[in-house]
Amino acid sequence: AAGVIQSPRHLIKEKRETATLKCYPIPRHDTVYWYQQGPGQDPQFLISFYEKMQSDKGSIPDRFSAQQFSDYHSELNMSSLELGDSALYFCASSRGRGPHQPQHFGDGTRLSIL
Amino acid sequence: AQKVTQAQTEISVVEKEDVTLDCVYETRDTTYYLFWYKQPPSGELVFLIRRNSFDEQNEISGRYSWNFQKSTSSFNFTITASQVVDSAVYFCALSEASNFGNEKLTFGTGTRLTIIP
Numbered sequence: 001a002a003g004v005i006q007s008p009r010h011l012i013k014e015k016r017e018t019a020t021l022k023c024y025p026i027p028r029h030d031t032v033y034w035y036q037q038g039p040g041q042d043p044q045f046l047i048s049f050y051e052k053m054q055s056d057k058g059s060i061p062d063r064f065s066a067q068q069f070s071d072y073h074s075e076l077n078m079s080s081l082e083l084g085d086s087a088l089y090f091c092a093s094s095r096g097r098g099p100h101q102p103q104h105f106g107d108g109t110r111l112s113i114l
Numbered sequence: 115a116q117k118v119t120q121a122q123t124e125i126s127v128v129e130k131e132d133v134t135l136d137c138v139y140e141t142r143d144t145t146y147y148l149f150w151y152k153q154p155p156s157g158e159l160v161f162l163i164r165r166n167s168f169d170e171q172n173e174i175s176g177r178y179s180w181n182f183q184k185s186t187s188s189f190n191f192t193i194t195a196s197q198v199v200d201s202a203v204y205f206c207a208l209s210e211a212s213n214f215g216n217e218k219l220t221f222g223t224g225t226r227l228t229i230i231p
Contacts, residue, residue, distance in 0.1 A: 033217070042205060043159070045218035058218055090159060099209035099217050100147050100166060105159035 002026055004093050004106035012112045013081050021076040021109045025093030031055065032074040033092040033103055034066060043090055049074060050097045078111075086113045116141045118208050120222035127196055128230050135191045135225045137206030143167075145211035148182065148189045149219065154202040165189060193227075201229045 005024040013019050025032050031050045035043035045058035049068035060066075063081075068074045078085060088108045094101035117140040127133045139148065150162040163173065165182050173180045177194045193200055203226045207219040 031217070033219075035219075042221035042223050043219075045220075048217060056218055088157060092159075094217075097217055099211045100164070101217065102149065102161050102164050103217075103219060104161055105151070107156075107158040110157070 004091055004104055006089075006091050006106035006109050008109060009107065010110050010112075012114060014114050015081055015083065017081050019078045019081060019111060021078070021089055021091075021111070023074045023076070023091030023093075023106060025072050025074070025091075026095075026104055029093035029095045029104075030072055031094045031097045031101065032068055032072070033094075034060075034074070034076050035090040035092065035105075037088040037090060037108070039087070046076070055097060081113050083113050086111060116143075116146075116208050116210055116220045118206050118220055118222035120204075120206055120225050122225045123223070124226045124228070126228040126230055129198060130195050132192060132194050133196055133227065135193075135204050135206075135227065137189045137191065137222060139187050139189065139206070139208050141208060141210055143210040143212045147209045147211070149207040149209070150180070150189075150191050151205045151207060151221075152202045153205065153224070159205070162191075196227075196229045198229045198231055201227060203227070 033048040034046040037043040046060040048055040052068045066076045090108045092103035092105045119138045146167045148165045152160045179192045181190045203224045205224045206222045
């Protein structure tokens, strides 16, 4: 079965640079979530979208922005990168919204800031 | 506020032993959902199970079983006859239904399970 696709899988950037992470949800899934997982930590919710509108917002820095496009894919834009942004970034998708919906995760993008 | 506690940071067992991973949660909602995810060394997060707060039936899926007890706010996960492929970090997670727009998952800190051949 098709899964959530994230690109790139690995990304190396330097401080103060920008980065864009992409997420392609499972077909017919209309809700997308972004999470950040630091080394040895649990995933932390950043932001979610439902039908191309922002649905919920967590601990996402002001330097980050995201959107969901008409084809339901989503992009997380990160600017003025800091060393602390080094983490595994997950995208998840679900069909419909609501706390009962299982979120299916992609393989993640590992972002390293030098 | 919602909170998930996985007190066991790391567990090691010999292959074929049974192992139980503990999960304790806190929520003020009467309606909520509990999940378990597996994160193997390759890094992806794999959905294992969802349980809603109104369904306290235990569930079994092959070698996996889950014990949900509202009285103790626990949702424990047991692997029977463990195998090396079970080695992973396991996360318990919670979402609340009080605010329909709030679908975020709150994860526990995870339990690293190592199965020794």
